[in-house]
Amino acid sequence: MKNLVFIALVLIPVFYGGESLHALVLKDIEIGGDIKKTKDETVLNIIQYEIGNEIGSSDLPLIEQRLIKSGIFINEETRIDLIEEEDQAVLVLTLADKFSFVPIPIVKGGEETKAGLFLMDNNLFGTADTLFLGGIFGKDDILFMSNYTNTLVNGSNMDLGAGFFYIKEESEISDASGDRLAERDQESISAQVFSTWHLGQWNLTPTFSLGSVEYDSYDHLTTYSSKFAFNYNNLFWGSFFPEGLNWDGEYSATLYSDEFGLKQESKAKLSWDKNLTDRLHMTLGGRGMWFDGDEILSSQVVSSILPASVYADVNMEASATLNIALMDFSWGFISLPLAFHVGYFDGISGSNELYYGPSAELNLNLKKIAMPAISLKYGWNMETTTPVIQANVGF
Numbered sequence: 341m342k343n344l345v346f347i348a349l350v351l352i353p354v355f356y357g358g359e360s361l362h363a364l365v366l367k368d369i370e371i372g373g374d375i376k377k378t379k380d381e382t383v384l385n386i387i388q389y390e391i392g393n394e395i396g397s398s399d400l401p402l403i404e405q406r407l408i409k410s411g412i413f414i415n416e417e418t419r420i421d422l423i424e425e426e427d428q429a430v431l432v433l434t435l436a437d438k439f440s441f442v443p444i445p446i447v448k449g450g451e452e453t454k455a456g457l458f459l460m461d462n463n464l465f466g467t468a469d470t471l472f473l474g475g476i477f478g479k480d481d482i483l484f485m486s487n488y489t490n491t492l493v494n495g496s497n498m499d500l501g502a503g504f505f506y507i508k509e510e511s512e513i514s515d516a517s518g519d520r521l522a523e524r525d526q527e528s529i530s531a532q533v534f535s536t537w538h539l540g541q542w543n544l545t546p547t548f549s550l551g552s553v554e555y556d557s558y559d560h561l562t563t564y565s566s567k568f569a570f571n572y573n574n575l576f577w578g579s580f581f582p583e584g585l586n587w588d589g590e591y592s593a594t595l596y597s598d599e600f601g602l603k604q605e606s607k608a609k610l611s612w613d614k615n616l617t618d619r620l621h622m623t624l625g626g627r628g629m630w631f632d633g634d635e636i637l638s639s640q641v642v643s644s645i646l647p648a649s650v651y652a653d654v655n656m657e658a659s660a661t662l663n664i665a666l667m668d669f670s671w672g673f674i675s676l677p678l679a680f681h682v683g684y685f686d687g688i689s690g691s692n693e694l695y696y697g698p699s700a701e702l703n704l705n706l707k708k709i710a711m712p713a714i715s716l717k718y719g720w721n722m723e724t725t726t727p728v729i730q731a732n733v734g735f
Contacts, residue, residue, distance in 0.1 A: 363394035364429040374436035378412060379466045383433060386410045395429055397422055408577045412438055412463045412710050415577060438710040446476055454478035462710035467491060481509040499536040514649040515689050517724040524636065530554035546570040565594035575613065580665040580673060581621035586611045603633030619665040629655040635688045644699040645681050645719035645728055650689045657683030672706040697722040
């Protein structure tokens with residue numbers, strides 16, 4: 341037994357690949373590169389390391405992923421180096437800011453043409469804070485929204501945010517084929533306050549909506565709502581696409597001042613991502629939604645092969661996607677996700693309705709702008725033999 345203990349003690353340093361048995365003490369952090377907007381304090385908040393902490397070369401991938409996941413630095417120009425000086429070390433960060441201010445014009449066709457403009461900045465004051473402001477306007481419909489999130493307040497791992505929304509619209513509820521079943525008119529004004537915690541050691545980000553108040557002038561309803569959501573994300577960015585597990589969950593409760601009473605809603609989404617080659621990526625995913633309340637207030641079913649006017653009390657869907665990086669440029673790359681979806685919903689838009697079919701999407705992913713992809717999507721519901729066309733810009 342003593343011999344086994346001795347052998348283990350000898351082999352442990354070998355299996356650790358030459359890592360020092362004592363950790364290095366972080367002596368200094370140097371931040372350089374093309375950093376014109378982001379503040380040094382913001383970088384330190386993101387990496388969650390400070391002078392005096394213990395550090396080793398095995399910590400560098402974690403620091404790099406935290407910087408990339410912040411979304412405000414150019415991935416290809418992010419470099420992390422550790423200079424060792426006896427039992428101390430200097431951490432050298434070479435970074436380049438993404439262009440964060442993006443105007444997004446919107447034009448939407450259909451029975452009524454709508455147009456609008458949104459302004460988005462994911463690094464407004466150089467603190468990774470986010471501003472989203474703008475609206476869409478039509479003959480009878482108006483959507484105006486503003487949302488601001490102050491990220492990592494005062495060096496903590498907490499975000500604080502607030503939002504204001506005004507909506508006036510005539511919307512419809514349809515079945516899976518897009519045939520109109522009912523209309524729902526709305527004119528409401530609402531405000532909300534929320535907070536998010538970044539628990540990096542567990543890859544977990546819980547969000548609490550501290551309160552939301554909405555008044556609907558059509559129905560003279562006042563609603564009070566609260567929400568809890570979380571995101572587990574261990575995605576690792578090393579190529580065109582990330583690898584790993586991403587899990588979202590949400591529960592919300594809304595209290596109405598009239599006969600609608602209490603509305604409850606739960607949502608969950610889980611996806612697993614894997615790079616098959618440098619340019620070929622696979623995603624297996626599933627999501628679900630449960631709603632409890634008056635049927636006319638049911639939740640929208642979000643699917644690539646269903647119209648946006650489908651609402652239900654219950655929805656489940658699974659999908660498999662192959663994503664191909666087609667063309668790569670210095671400013672971005674074009675990708676083609678090909679997917680197959682299977683799901684069902686039950687509620688005002690149909691009773692235990694099964695749907696299934698393929699979708700194809702063309703994405704323009706921007707490398708140097710802090711904004712999600714621009715995409716065009718085509719879906720086909722094989723159960724109802726109806727197509728769905730969607731376009732998304734920036735959100």
